[in-house]
Every structure is written in C-alpha cells, then in structure tokens.
Amino acid sequence: MAQDRKSTNGKHDSVLVIGGGVAGMRAAADLAESGLKVYLVESAPGLGGRVSQLGFMFPTHDCVLCRGSSDHGYGCTRPSISPAFQDHNLHPNIELMTLTEVVGFEGQLGNFTVTLQRNPRHVDPARCINCRLCAVVCPVSMPSEFQMGMSNRKAAYKTSPRAIPDAYVIEKGPWCEGCSKCASICPTQAIDLESEPETVTITVGAAILALGYKLFDPTPLEEFGHGRYPNVLTSMQFERLASRSGPTEGIVARLSDGKMPERIAWLQCIGSRDQEHPYCSSVCCMIATKQAMLAKQRLENVDCKVFVMDERAFNKEYTKYYNKAMDTHGVDYTRCRISALREDPKTKELILRYPDKEGNTVTERFEMVVLAVGMQPPDRSAGLAKMMGIELNEHGFCETDKFQPLQTSQPGVYVAGAFQSPKEIAETVLDAAGAAGEVMRVFHDSLGERPAPRQYPFLQHYDTDVAERDVSGEPVRTGVFVCGCGPMVSQTLDLDHVIDKTKDLPGVVFTDKIDLACFDEGLDFIGDIIRLKKLNRIVVAACSPRTHEALFQKTVRNAGLNPYLFEMVNLREHCAWVHDMEPEKSTAKAAELVRMAVHRVLRLEAINRIAIQPHRSALVIGGGVAGMTAALTIADSGYDVTLLEKSEVLGGNLRHIYYLVEGLNPQRLLRDLINRVRGHHRIDVLTNSEINGVSGSIGRFLSIIESPTPEGQTETIEVEHGVIVVATGGREGTPAAYRHGEHESVVTQLEMEDWLAHQPEKLRNLKNVVMIQCVQPAEASHFYCSRTCCTNTMKNAIRIKMMNPDCQVTVLYKDIITYGFREQYYTEARRNGVVFVRYSDEDPPVVDIVEGQLMVEVNDPSLDRRYLLTPDLLALSMSIIPADDTSKLAKILKLPESTEGFFLEADLKMRPMDFVNEGLFLCGMAHYPRFLEEAISSAQAAAGRALTVLNMDPFYVGGVIADVDADKCVGCLTCVRTCPFKIPRLLYDRAGVGAIGGHAWIDPALCQGCGTCTGECPASAIQLAHYRDDQIMTGALGVWGEEADSGGADATNR
Amino acid sequence: MSEFKPGIVAFCCHHCAYGAADLAGAMRLAYPDSIRVVRLPCTGKLDVAHVLSAFEHGADGVMVAG
Secondary structure, eight states, X not given: OOOOOBOTTSOBOOEEEEOOSHHHHHHHHHHHHTTOOEEEEOSSSSSOGGGGXXXXXXXXXXXXXXXXXXXXXXXXXXXXXXXXXXXTSOOTTEEEEOSEEEEEEEEETTEEEEEEEEOOOSBOTTTOOOOOHHXXXXXXXXXXXXXXXXXXXXXXXXSXXXXXXXXXXXXXXXXXXXXXXXXXXXXXXXXXXXXXXXXXXXXXXXXXXXXXXXXOOOTTOGGGTBTTBTTEXXXXXXXXXXXXXXXXXXXXXXXXXXXXXXXXXXXXXXTSSSSSOOSOXXXXXXXXXXXXXXXXXXXXXXEEEEEESSOOOXXXXXXXXXXXXXXXXXXXXXXXXXXXXXXXXXXXXXEEXXXXXXXXXXXXXXXXXXXXXXXXXXXTHHXXXXXXXXXXXXXXXXXXXXTBTTBOSSTTEEEOGGGTSOOOHHHHHHHHHHHXXXXXXXXXXXXXXXXXOSOTTOOSOGGGSOOOOOOTTSBOOEEEEEEOTTTTTTTTSOHHHHHHHHTTSTTEEEEEEESOXXXXXXXXXXXXXXXXXXXXXXXXXXXXXXXHHHHHHHHHHHTTSOTTSEEEEETIXXXXXXXXXXXXXXXXXXXXXXXXXXXXXXXXXXXOOXXXXXOSEEEXXXXXXXXXXXXXXXXXXXXXXXXXXXXXXXXXXXXXXXXXXXXXXXXXXXXXXXXXXXXXXXXXXXXXXEEEEEXXXXXXXXXXXXXXOTTSOEEEEEEEESEEEEOOOEEEOOOOSTTBTTBTTEEEHHHHHHHHHHOGGGXXXXXXXXEEEEEOOTTOSSOOOOSSHHHXXXXXXXXXXXXXXXXXXXXXXXXXXXXXXXXXXXXXXXHTTOEEEEOBTTBOOXXXXXXXXXXXXXXXXXXXXXXXXXXXXXXXXXXXXXXXXXHHHHHHHTOOBOTTSSBOOSBTTTBTTBOSSTTEEEOGGGTSOOOHHHHHHHHHHHHHHHHXXXXXXXXXXXXXOEEEOTXXXXXXXXXXXXXXXXXXXXXXXXXXXXXXXXXXXXXXXXXXXXXXXXXXOTTOOEEETTOOHHHHHTTTTTTTSSHHHHHSOOSBOO | OTTOOOOEEEEEETTTHHHHHXXXXXXXXXXXXXXXXXXXXXXXXXXXXXXXXXXXXTOSXXXXXX
16 A cells, blocks of 8 residues: 655645446546546446446447546547546556445544555455456356346456456355366466455545436336336446447347347436436436437437427537437427337337327337436445435535535535436536546645646656666667467467567577566566666567556666667467468567567657756636636645736626526625635736737747726737636626616616526515516527527526516526436426416517507417517527637637637537646636536636646657758648647748748647648658658568668667 | 459558457468558658559559548
8 A cells, every 4th residue: 555645734635436437537637647646446347437438428429438437638539538548548646446345434624534445356456467358268148247137247357448457356155166177277366256355544635526326217117117028228238239349239229039120219307307306317418419310310210209308408519419319310309208108018019108299199109219318326326425424415415505516515525427416427427527627726735746747648657767778879789579478379379480580580689478568567578678688679578558558668667768768569360360260361460570570679769858947837718606716726726826817806607697597696705715816926917908918838828808997098918928817707697688778677687697696575465477588689690599598598587486476477498407416496386376378489479569558378288378478578598609809819819719609619518627738727617617616616626627737847849749840841741731739820921832931830848749731741840759651651661571771770789 | 363362562551450450360260471561651641653663563453441
C-alpha cells in the first residue's frame, strides 16, 4: 500500500474515488493530473461501469467501447476520458483497486480513515497474458451479466475484450466447483484459487462518490411479462442485442425464435414517473430514440413505435436528433402510456391496446417489445451513505444543496453522476470534473506535489532516472528481442527461424528470444542488454503495441535511450493467433514483419518534447454565476484570475431570478458570489470590458482587452494567462409571435417573474392565466428545447396558484420536460389545479385580440378538442439563445459553434467542458441552457480542468507532431482547410518557398499528431514526426521480396 | 495460377482498425497470412504515394481502414 502523506497544513491530501464508471474515471484522471494521489475503488473486476455496456451513444452514435475506456489519447479525433487509463501505463498517481468494497469510513474532511475489502480476483493481472486458456478449460457455463443474461460465459472470464485491468478473472461463486483446471493450465502460473479477501485501511482527505445507478427490474411487474415472455426485453437488453459486441454480434433477433422482428414497440417510463418512482430518469427517451434508429438501420422494413408521454430530448443537438428519428428514419411516436400487454402463445407476438388520435381503442401486435427501464439508486448505496454520514433524498439518491450541487451533507465528500440524480453521460462527466475541481480547491496547498507532466505515454517523471544518451553519430546497433509469450506465440511460430532470418539484417547486432518479455525478468533483460551491448535501436517482437508499447518504451527510456528509437512487432494478435493452422506460413510472415520493423527502426529518430513554463493565471470571460464560480474555484486554488464582464455589473441572468422552484433564494447566492469575487485578492474584475484579440496557445496566452478607465476613456490592456474559461452565458430570446408587444398582458416568463416578485398584489385580480411553452424566439432559425423553461413554468404556475388559488392557470405545451427530480413540480402543479393542454407543431395556438381581450385558441391533438381561452395574462416561455456577440467571440477565440449557436465543445458526451483547442474550457449557458445548479457544477468542471493545466510546471508539448518545412511551403492553405482540429495557420510575415510571402505554421502545443495535413500537403512540405514517408514505407517495402535488405538505408545514423 | 493469394497491405488507424485487428487475434479469427498491417496514427496520415508505393513493392491490393 502506498504511503499516505500529510501536506504542509496537516491535512491528508489523497482522494478516494468510489466507482469506476465514466464519472469515477474522469474524476480520478483529473485529480491525478493535478498532482493528487487517487485511490480508484470499483466493486466490479474492471472499469467502465454501465457505459461499457452501451454499444452506441446518442446523439453522436459513437461507439462507447472505444471512447469510454480505451487508450484514445487526446490526439485521436475521437477522444475519450483520458489517456491516463492506458493499461500497462496507468497514471502513476492513480492506485486502481477493482473488486473492492468500502466497508468502513470515519473521520472528517482532511482525515478520513477508510477500510476497504479487496475481494480476490484469483488471477494476478501482472502475470495474466490474456491467453484465455483458463476460460477454454473452465467447465462452468453461467449467465453473462455483461450481456444481460442473454448469453453465457465461463466462471473464468474477461469482463470485456478490452477490459481495464487487461486480465481475466475467476469468479468462485456457487457456479464454480473448484475443479482447478484453470490453475493447472495457466502457462504463467497467474492463478491462485486459494486467495482470500483482504482488508486494507487507507487515509484520505476527501472522497468522491461516483456510484452510478441500478437499472429498474421490471420482472415483478407482471403486466409487462418481462421474464415470462421471451420477446419482452429491457432497454439494456436491447442495447446489448444491437451492439456489435453483443450476444448476436449486433443482429437484432427475437430470443424466442431467432426471427428478425418487423414490428418493435418501446414502452417508456417503466420504473419512472409513477407512484413509486415519482421522478424522471432523464435518459430513457433518448435511449429509445437511439435504439429505434439503430433498429431501422439494422433491419429492413421494420416498424418502430415509441409509446411515450413526453419526448424528453432536452440537451444540445437532441431536438435535431429527435426530428431526424421521425423525419429521416420514420420512427413513430405515440403519446400514450401503455399499462399492460399480452402474449400470443402461438406466435409469441405481444399484443398492445392503446387509443389512437380519434380516441378509438386500437389493438396492435408487435414482434418485440422493449421496456425503457428507469434508474434507481445503486445497490448498497443506502448502507454506504449511512456509514459515511451522507443524507439521501426521499428517492434514495444523494441529497445535495442547489448552490453546492456536488457537495454531499458530509464535508469533504462529493458526489458525481447518476447517484446525485438520474442523468446522461455528458452531465455525469461534468459532475465528475466538477467534483475533482472542488477537491483541488480544498487541497490547493498540495496541488502539483506529485508532478505528472503530460508526457504520454510516459507519465512517470523520469527526470530522476537515467540521463538520456545522445546516439546521433553512433552507427546503428539494433537489438531484436523476440517474445514467445509463454507458449502463446512460440507454440505456433518457429522463433529460431525468425531469429535466423533477422540476425543478418542491416544494423542488427543482437537477437534473442525471451519467454515473457513483459514480465519483470524480461524487462530487466532488455534493459541490461541495451546497456551491455550499447544498443541504440530496439525491436521487440511480441504482442500488440496498443497494450504494451508504453511498457517497453519506459524500459528503453530507463536504459538511457530515447523511447522513440523503438519499434514493436505484433507477432501475437496479428500473426500467431490468426494463422495458427499454418505454422510454416505464419513463421515466414513473422520473419517478414520483423524485417519490416528492423528497416523502420533504422530510420527512426529521437523525439523530445518541449517544456514550457505556463503562465500561472486564468482568464474567465463572463461574470454570471458560471464565470464567478469558475473564477472563485481557480482563485481559491492559488492562481490569479482576470474576470471579464461585458456589462457594468456582475451577476448575469441570476440578477433576474428571484426564487427557485425548490424554494431557495437565488439572490442570496448572487450577493454571496459577488462579495467573494469582489473581495478576492486573486481576482481582478474588469466590467464593461471586452476581449479584442488573443494570441498564443495553451499555457501561454496573450489577450488584448478593451476596458474603461476611471476617467471614462477606453484603454487597451494586455493580459498574459495560461488558460481561458468561456462563460458568456445565454439569455431569454425575444418574442416575435403571440401578440407580444401588441397587448400589455402578453409577457415573457422572465417579465412575469419580475412582476410576481415585485408586485404580487396584482395577482389578486387575475382570473385566467395562460402560458405557452416552446416559443421560438426571433433570433433562432429553428426550434430547440432549452430544457429549463418547463420547470420555470411549473415554478411560476405553482406560485400563482399558491397566492391566488381561484386563478385558472392553463399551460399549452408540446412536451413537458421536467427531468430528474423536477418531475415532482409537474405533479405538484397538476395537484394544484393547473391545466395542461398539448398542442402540436402543425396546429399551434392562435392568439387574437378582440376588443382589448386576449383570445387563445388551441387544439389538443390527443383529445382532438378545440379550446377557446380568454386569459387576462399570457406568459410566453421563450427559448434561451446564446449571449449576444457569441459568434464574434467565437471568431476571436477560433472556437466552433453548435447548430443552435452555442459554443461547441470537443465531444458532446465525453468532453463537454473542453474545447478541441487545448487550454480553453467551457461552462454555463454558453454551452447550452441549464439550471442554476447545472451552471455551478459545469463551472466547477471547467475550473477543475483548467487547474490540471495550471498545476503543471513545466508543461510538455510536442512529441509526435507535424512540422512544416518552410522552404517547401507555398502557402496554399490545404493544411489549414484539412486539419480536423483547425490548428495550422499562415504566418504572413514569414517567407515560404522561393521567398513567397507567408508559410504555414503548426503550433506544437496544439498539434494532435493525426498527420492528416501531411497526407494532403501537395508539396510534401509537412512531415509527421515518427511517421515520415520513408519511415512508413519501410512497412510495405520489401514485404514480398528481399530487395529491401540491399536497397534500404545504410546503417548509420542520419 | 492454381492458388493465387493476393498480397494485401492494410493501412490501419492505431485507434480503431488496428485495435479491431487485435481483437480479431484475441478472438482467434483466421485470415490469410498474406495480409500485412501497417499502423498509422490516423488514416488521415495516408498519402496517395504510400498506396502507390505499396503496389510498386509487390502488393496486389491495398486496404485502408480507420
């Protein structure tokens, strides 16, 4: 067990993260990068949580398998949580404990004593080579939890093909008879069936609860027949069925007869929005929409029908996604809650009855029914909460304060993800980064004490290790190590033959076999030989570089060589395991693969990253609640902040919010925030100020700011800073319909709130109030859900009913979006007598003024009945639009915008607080409309992410990046146009080829190393380090002939 | 010409297609031994010249996967 440590102020600064799903992984990665020690505890055998079971994410349809838990670095165009989770190269500040439960927790902030029970894996991950022999011999066949019971697995198994840790596990439960066949066959003696649970105690300063959720089990609800009728699935079962890694490899087939269904129904709100679960699970509507679209793609002529009360598509790009499901894919949405179904015992079809638009009862048969099951508090969370002294809400989820949304009732314990409230991946990731940000703020004294500069894949701080040897000028001395992988490679390939064919290749001075190169003995051997034989190029022929490259690169580096003078050959996954029926041919292929690598390694060069000293300060743009929260989190952590506000006062939209539906006073929060910001010695507030230009990149920005002087002049200030947080917010859109401006009784909800707060006496005279939802503002080119308006309408409707119960309140809506626990305010409004009337897009309400009286006519499509209302107050719920000048700022900061006009983040799901442009972060309503508590947690998330950059000193940039040869560049802009990250730009003051003015420049701090520009450059003026043309082509060169050996590069260093 | 087995160079993105090829190995799927996988940081890195060069050096087919 690692030593715990007290920081200078006497606090323990390690952090316990409970739960290894996306939230736990995100929080752990950020804390580790900020230099804090993290214990990441997960009860399952591997990381990934529920997200690892999802085949695709809405609305991007990206595969989660890669994004959630893989080694995607930020360099890939498809980013994941963090490269910190590469197996064999886990971040050194993270101690990962799988199969571990928290059994004891006591103490207080800064000093918690935690007792952990570590259950045996029975397989040593350090010795497991993933040969799967244990699973092959295991006689047990038991239902697979990962496949939701739809297929079987062995008791010796791997949770998923690319699990973290990357090793098998043996489950000695009631299914296992203890035959020990697995232990006998294991070629590396990695299995110990006798190991017992261990109890360990650690001391931490803070904890983050990322427990996730439990899926509602619909089996006890007999009316839906789940468990009895084979073609009634839960949404998670359908998810597995439609997943490429599912039991049918993505073929959607009926469990009863394997037939491809032609009619599928989704029943929404199973275990949500009912008497026992009076909350909305927030994600099921979008999951059903996604699944229906997938079914449409996978099955020809399938009818997909979603039975839904309200389609809750309430986040960025979701309205577009929902419209696409209807318009492009023909998914049918029927507004109805199905309460029961029957099965036809002969055909196994499911029979549903529901009312159609005319009110007639229809009986329809479906070949498959999917129950969209809701979220429940995770198992054991009640006991854990009691032990940790944490209050739960009435539904069993973690109770938090709206003004401190990630703080539990126990100081020092934070919460992230669905355990706080049902939520989707992006919100979960925001919470996790926010909770990590809060922990950084509390332990600011210790930040950076365990430095881990971004030296992926070399997270170890090897400045304490051996000095790097300069090998330029030395003749090439290549060592080739061929690993037998226990028996896994050597039983198929004749390694002596491979070595025989290799030893006379150019540059090769040493060849040998190793039984298991990745074990300590193997690594030590490689290191010793490098030093002894003065090798300067290394080839390891073993398994996949995706899993083991970093491990060997570390060994190479620790032996004094630059880690890029190394090449790996994949003899296992790409040779022995796929051609095991043909040993001779695969041996011949192996020899060729090694030769390709030997030629490549000849041409490789050392690559060193550039250390930069970041400016240890931040620029926060926007002085609303998000901007102020982000500024305070960063400033409290010990870094200077410049807070820029365009208007003359701080506060943003919060200045106009007088009460919350939960009953809190937001003006109290506003006063508190402004006082803290104004009084903070590290925050410089610039009001009436705007940014005019920005140069530089992550770590070293220079901004030009226009700010007024006390004398009333405008002065231009230059500010240096390391990061930028964009918190420019949004605002209520301007009404352009429903007679707003023509009649004084037509107001927006914000105008009405002002009036309810300041002139409540006017309420007494009101008899009839009508509210219209989903009003598209003048500024918006298309409609999108701004997610806060429905709850805001409930708030105001309840208030009117409370103060004047005789007043008739009618809400005209399309879909009521009261997600999460906000559902209870919808229920409360209805209990208080608020009338809800649905209208459709095709037939919106019509507002007339007849002799000064407002007349509202609306058609309810579900009842096909027309209503004529005569309100004395009409309130419009306007969509929220991005702040004015968002586009202008986006151009200055070179940031993209979403279809709705908000800022567009790096990835909708996994990186909602990051921009692709590194060093810039996003929060609040500049991202998308959100509630106060969501704005606060997103600001904490952006601040936390910013702190991971500010804490690094030095900050390393470069590595495998593209470089422009100015002497060849004609300034044609091809690279500028093709770069997926928009990094290259033209330096007009520099001369390109033939002294033409202007050549392209790629900022080494920003280049992601994909190489797209190098492939497109017509002049071949750009080369990607480590993947130069000559370095790549040695791969194909001479594969089918021997000419490469004579025609290759000479064996001296370049 | 009884048994023509085309030699194929497969240019694979490190992040996805190369991983898929790894998975094929882990699942012990079989494919012809005349396929050579060349790992790229991203298929965006691929240049037409690389494809032509593969043919020039004896490849019968080139596959780009990413």
